[in-house]
Structure formats: C-alpha cells, structure tokens
Amino acid sequence: MTNSDAKRPxxxxxxxxxxxxxxxxTLLIIREMLFxxxxxxxxxxxxxxxxxxxxxxxxxxxxEAEDIxxxxxxxxxxxxxxxxxxxxxxxxxxxxxxxxxxxxxxDDRPDRLTEMVNRVENDREGLGxxxxxxxxxxxxxxxxxERQGQQIN
Amino acid sequence: MTNSDAKRPxxxxxxxxxxxxxxxxTLLIIREMLFxxxxxxxxxxxxxxxxxxxxxxxxxxxxEAEDIxxxxxxxxxxxxxxxxxxxxxxxxxxxxxxxxxxxxxxDDRPDRLTEMVNRVENDREGLGxxxxxxxxxxxxxxxxxERQGQQIN
DNA sequence: TTCTTCAGCTTGCATTTTGCAAGTTCACTT
DNA sequence: AAGTGAACTTGCAAAATGCAAGCTGAAGAA
Numbered sequence: 001m002t003n004s005d006a007k008r009p010x011x012x013x014x015x016x017x018x019x020x021x022x023x024x025x026t027l028l029i030i031r032e033m034l035f036x037x038x039x040x041x042x043x044x045x046x047x048x049x050x051x052x053x054x055x056x057x058x059x060x061x062x063x064e065a066e067d068i069x070x071x072x073x074x075x076x077x078x079x080x081x082x083x084x085x086x087x088x089x090x091x092x093x094x095x096x097x098x099x100x101x102x103x104x105x106x107d108d109r110p111d112r113l114t115e116m117v118n119r120v121e122n123d124r125e126g127l128g129x130x131x132x133x134x135x136x137x138x139x140x141x142x143x144x145x146e147r148q149g150q151q152i153n
Numbered sequence: 154m155t156n157s158d159a160k161r162p163x164x165x166x167x168x169x170x171x172x173x174x175x176x177x178x179t180l181l182i183i184r185e186m187l188f189x190x191x192x193x194x195x196x197x198x199x200x201x202x203x204x205x206x207x208x209x210x211x212x213x214x215x216x217e218a219e220d221i222x223x224x225x226x227x228x229x230x231x232x233x234x235x236x237x238x239x240x241x242x243x244x245x246x247x248x249x250x251x252x253x254x255x256x257x258x259x260d261d262r263p264d265r266l267t268e269m270v271n272r273v274e275n276d277r278e279g280l281g282x283x284x285x286x287x288x289x290x291x292x293x294x295x296x297x298x299e300r301q302g303q304q305i306n
Numbered sequence: 307t308t309c310t311t312c313a314g315c316t317t318g319c320a321t322t323t324t325g326c327a328a329g330t331t332c333a334c335t336t
Numbered sequence: 337a338a339g340t341g342a343a344c345t346t347g348c349a350a351a352a353t354g355c356a357a358g359c360t361g362a363a364g365a366a
Contacts, residue, residue, distance in 0.1 A: 013256035103166035
C-alpha cells in the first residue's frame, strides 16, 4: 500500500499513521529492529508474540512498499536477507517510546517485565545513542549497497 | 478485556499497549475526545473516517473496561450519554502527538491537511494547555458525578 | 553432480473480525 | 398516546487472521 491508496483518506495525520502502521503486528516488527537489533525473517518469526509466517511476509512487503524498511541480501550469508529500517522507519522511535512510557505507567500486571520501561525512563540518553548508532550503521549499509549496485532478489 | 486476559502476554510494554489500543479504530475515538472535545456516541459516529456502529459500541465498551474512558449521563440532556477520558486515557496524548509529528514529516500526499500538524509543531504549548483544560474539566465532572452518586445506565 | 539443509517465503482452509443495513430500546417531546 | 432522537443490538456477507503444509533457491555435504 502506498500513501495514495490509504484506506481512510480523511486527511487526518492520526488516520494516516494508523493506515501505515496501525495494525496488530507492524509495530512489533519495528520494535524488533529498533530496540533489539533484529534483522532477518527468522528473527521476526522467533519473537515472543508468535507472528505467523504469512502475516509476517505480508507486513514486510507492506513496510518495504512504504519505504519504512529496506531489504537486501546478507553479504555474510548470501542465502539470507537483511531487513533494515530506513530513516522514515527510525523516525517511528518516539512513538514506540511513548507507548513504552504509557505501558510503564498503566500496566499493573504483577509479572510485567520492566527492563524496557526502566531503560526508557532511566537511561533515555543511552537508548537514544543506541538507536542513533543503529541509524547511522543502517545508513552506511545503504550507501555501501548502492556503491555495489547490490541485487535484492 | 482487562489487563489480565491480554492476547499477547509477552510482558513487552509495546505488546501491552497494542493489546489495549492497537486496533484500527480505538485511537481515532481517542483523537475525537482528546483533540476535538467530542464526547457522544453520535459525535464518534459522525467522524470523517466513518466507523460503523457495531464496532464503535464494541470499542467503547472495551475502553470503559480498560478504564480509559468513563461513561455517564449527560446532565443537560438525560437521554444522551457523555464519554470522557480518564487520566489513563489522557495519558495517551503523547503517543497521539508523536503520531501526528511522524505523519507531518512523512505524509507527502498533496491534499494532506496540516492544521493538526501545524498545531503540534508550532503551538505545542497551546495544545498542551487545551488538553490540560479538558483533563481538569473531566476531573471536575468525575468528582461531581461521585458526589451525586450518579447512575450510569 | 546429486542430496540435504536452511532461510524465506506461498498456498489452502478454518476461524475470527469487520462492515453494512436493519431493527430495538428508552427518554424525552408534542 | 404517538413521535422522535440517541444509543445501541442483531444478522449476515466480506475481509483479515491464524495455522499447517508445501515450495524455492542458495550453500554445504557426499
């Protein structure tokens, strides 16, 4: 789906955002990339929530079409692919961080994990640097791929 | 749905948030309340995106169960109801604001409306005050309702 | 050079969720 | 007593999701 065939062409930026990443899985895939440095199809399949393979394939295709992720061959393992966030994808970080903060305040289940919440509340700078590092690494990779005219399929 | 019967009990705060408000309609309902001061079932039905009545009823029930909205009779029109955000609901504001900012940066459709984006980028303080005003008005109303032991159905 | 494995999908089908339209209830209004 | 407006509820068709099984193409093993 590109921007022009949005399901809800209401002009509202909230609606636009939800049309782009507002389903039950997309932000979890982004989380894997942004906060956990994951990058392969198998990584995403292995995430705790158990996304099914057809949905994952569908969402990755959608995210590529939206220019939120880029797919390229893994230069170290040529039968695998790497999915990496674009700048547009990295820009989703503040949204995810605010979701983490909200959940940290309002999830009162006894067994909730607080690692990510603690990170966001007590080491926002460190987290920011980590994400920034991933962002510039991704940029290096994009540049390198372009230099090599790298094939994608 | 209460916190304890989450669809994805992974312990991740992102997953928790998505289980609570991560469908295609919930945040649009919240938007009507938070940014547009809307409060009735009819208001929500009339929103641009055209939510259907059964889905709306379902989501409002869910939001009430999650303590994100409260429902009470309209004291000025006793056959109508008012849906108002709780503090937990108001706390969603930063998430919506970050979605607006992201869309402002990345929605490049020619006909996109920028009113809300402009507001967020150029009058964040004014917007903050407006939301804060709604929050304290809601608190007054909750207090008043409790004083009167107001019935809800 | 064929055989196996691994990563990344695609396909088929049952279940669930969504969307649309029509009908119901209850509190007023006339 | 009949009518109207607001807030739902119900029934059913269409779409999305979830699960399991199968396919494909690159690498490494035999």
